[in-house]
Amino acid sequence: MTEQIELKRATDPRIVKMIVFAIGVQEYCIPILSVREIRGFEKTTTLPFAPPYVCGAINLRGIILTVIDLAIYLNVPPQPDNPRRVAVIVESKDGVVCGLLVDRVIDMADIDLKDVQAVSEEGSCLAGLVLVDDRMIGILRLDTVVGQLVGDTVSE
Template identity: 75%
Template sequence: MTEAAEATDAQIVKMIVFTVGEQEYCIPILSVREIRGFEKTTALPFAPHYVCGAINLRGIILTVIDLAVYLNIQPQANNPRRVVVIVESKNGIVYGLLVDRVIDMADVNIDTIQSVPEEGSSLSGLVTIGNRMIGVLRLETVVSQLVEGMASA
């Protein structure tokens, strides 16, 4: 989906901006399927620590990733505004990202994304809008870790 957007409009991608802890992150809006409130999840055995558990989205079972844990950020435990952003990957895998707050939408020029030397490569880079720094989440990494992460165990 993001690729399609990039192909037709090489420069500008619409992003949805949310906060996790103190920082802001964004993902392409076209990969977002819906946003829903956080509800009780079912714990999954042997799941990575950042997986909250599974939820039922109208008959589909999907896992919710606690982005705060995933990104090594102090989570805001009792934040009532926490929402799950349901994301669908290019190969059809649906999963949820638990974020603290969805705040904004922004047009991001791909060329202005500055890469970061981050080891886990969970970010494709940083963009600055005004004086805000926003991390661009690399969804491909997230989903591949989610799906393949633990075949050996």
Template identity: 75%
Template sequence: MTEKTEGTDSRLVKMIVFAVGEQEYCIPILSVREIRGFEKTTALPFAPHYVCGAINLRGVILTVIDLAVYLNIQPLADNPRRVVIIVESKNDTVCGLLVDRVIDMADIDLGDIQSVSEEGGSLNGLVLVNQRMIGVLRLETIVGQLVGDTVAE
């Protein structure tokens, strides 16, 4: 128990935990602007298959990514608890992530994240929180693919 040295609290990151299908995932809470109920989206022609459309957020048009489609997971059928998490990436790109439900917040020690084999993928690793296996998403990868796929010159 004395393995942790003084100052390791700085490695704790507050994460928002949400479900996509039966699996739980998390992203840093500082990336989250707000959480909104799911509303009908406007279809975007030629958008990637995982983009469910766009919404108007107080005069700003935002692209919404269906994380179930993006992660190739079966979403919960007829789920009234679906919400859109409005996120902002480090490069100031704002978009929405459609998830099945928000569960809670957790303090994640970055040293506890077990890396996964997919290099450069959207999953940073897995972490065990209260006997639950939670996937830690790379928000920059997900948003970067969206921007890269939808920007045409």
């Protein structure tokens, strides 16, 4: 019986596997299929005249990536002394690869899209909110975030 439930969960298109991470006290998630890897945060090379949310650039096996501090972008006090900060390397649907600096990765969750409560703002970086184990988690629109953050710096 349990195998049938797991098989249904794996094949149900409304269930999306998400990686859950924290920025300050708030939790957010993005689809796991958008994540290339998770790396410990390393020193970045400063990019002159970059917006305040751009930490800088890193060399990822010969590829130069922009790293975005999501805390600054989302207007949350950053935790620079947090040893659990990591860079989540993501790829948008447009093929843009960048790093998202988060305070810590918490876990993975299966999110049922029918349980997502939409947010009212048009063009918001949040697709909605969902309750997972009595925790309110914001679902980031990765393509919107990457497009606004990295797309602006790449196109200039």
